[in-house]
Amino acid sequence: MRRTNKRGPDSCIDAVGCEASGHGSADAVLDKVKAATFLATDRVHVLRQAIMACRKAGTVSIPGVYVGMGDKIPLGAAMNKGLTIKTGQTHVQAYTKPLLAKIVAGEIDPSFVVTHPASLEDAPGMYQKFRDKEAGVIKVVMRPGR
Amino acid sequence: MRALCWHGRGDVRVDTVPDPKIEHPRDAVIKITACAICGSDLHLFDGYQPTMESGDILGHENMGEVIELGSEVTNLNIGDRVVVPFTISCGNCWFCQRGLFSCCDRTNPNAEIAAKAMGQSPAGLFGFSHMLGGYSGGQAEYLRVPMADIGPIKIPHSITDEQALFLSDIFPTGYMAAVNAQIQPGDTVAIWGCGPSASSRSAPLSCWELGASLPSTKCRSVWQWPKPGVPKSSISRRRTSMRN
Secondary structure, eight states: OGGGTTSOOSEEEEOSOTBOOGGGOHHHHHHHHHHHTTSOSBBOHHHHHHHHHSOTTOEEEEOSOOOSOBSOOOHHHHHHTTOEEEEOSOOHHHHHHHHHHHHHTTSOOGGGGOOEEEOGGGHHHHHHHHHTTOTTOSOEEEOTTO | OEEEEEEETTEEEEEEOOOOOOOSTTOEEEEEEEEEOOHHHHHHHTTOSTTOOTTEEOOOEEEEEEEEEOTTOOSOOTTOEEEEOSEEOOSSSHHHHTTOGGGOSSSOTTHHHHHHHHSSOOOEEBTSOTTTTOBOOSSBSEEEETTTTTSOEEOOTTSOHHHHGGGGTHHHHHHHHHHHTTOOTTOEEEEEOOSSOGGGGHHHHHHHHHHHTSTTOEEOOSSOOOOTTSOGGGSOOOOOTTOO
16 A cells, blocks of 8 residues: 555456455455355455455456355445456467467566476376465476377 | 366366367367466366366366367368467357457357356366366366367477466466556556466566566566566565555
8 A cells, every 4th residue: 555655556466266265364264154055156355355455446357267156245345446347267369379479589488387397197186285285386287198 | 098087076086088089170189298287277176166077177278289180170280289278269259259269159068057157158168167168178198179270379399398388378367367457557566366376477477578568567466577687686576565
């Protein structure tokens, strides 16, 4: 807030999606209970924060994946603050050519995200480690056909 | 072939399953040379996504070598090295014609189920439930690629698999997130999910990339993003006060 003259960020990006942990905050605990009892499917803690934090007339971009129903999304805040909410599964085919050109030109090297090369047979264990945020697992890459 | 199959919440196993084959003239079959586990695969692993069935093959970040082609795929050759977008799109419908490929009207054979849940059906996706097409994913030795004349992009040998693979999802996803954020020069951008959630890793990179063409844009996040040729000290990496 200090950095934005107390206006709030111009744009907020929710890159977490439906499994926000919320670190034990009251709304996140309620989300977990609701998901466990089938009263809701998605845990929308991050989306709530993004809407509440975003400056008036700002933009909330949601690349994080949501799958079903979320509860207590502050639509009143979004409406009254005049937010723009943009989201969607990626239109991948629209971006592959220009982004490949950036990689080939050496402008960007996305391989920096790879933390764990693994075999396909290792995959079940890697899913578990990735889910439980163990051993620094961020990106597992497997090479089954080589 | 060997493939990573979903069997229930928290239960994935590597099984031996039938090899994929050409089922339509616009199909290709590729030998998977690299594939990745996406943060959204964890939603499947944790049982959040409806309409998963036991035995479904996971994986939507895929690349490989073309080993078989349908008769209508004329832009690829056997042996081509390709990255496959996770969205399956026909290229011809109202949405595809407007570049809205993930909204393709024709690639979800289970569109009725998706429409009941969402009003209309989005595009089919690799390895992402029956509601979204029931297509087998690529965490496997081989993958059938529908609409292979539209999706796969040929990769030059000057770059490695690890450099190219993320064109399948997380690099364009982070980039589109930054485009959707409608960043203007001088803007401050807050990003949630710069931890282990993989698709978020390219969002700061992409914000900054957009910023590179808008010299006064400043993007800040908890993640440190590298860029060739730029001294790290010139990039601000201070934490936002509203980080998750």
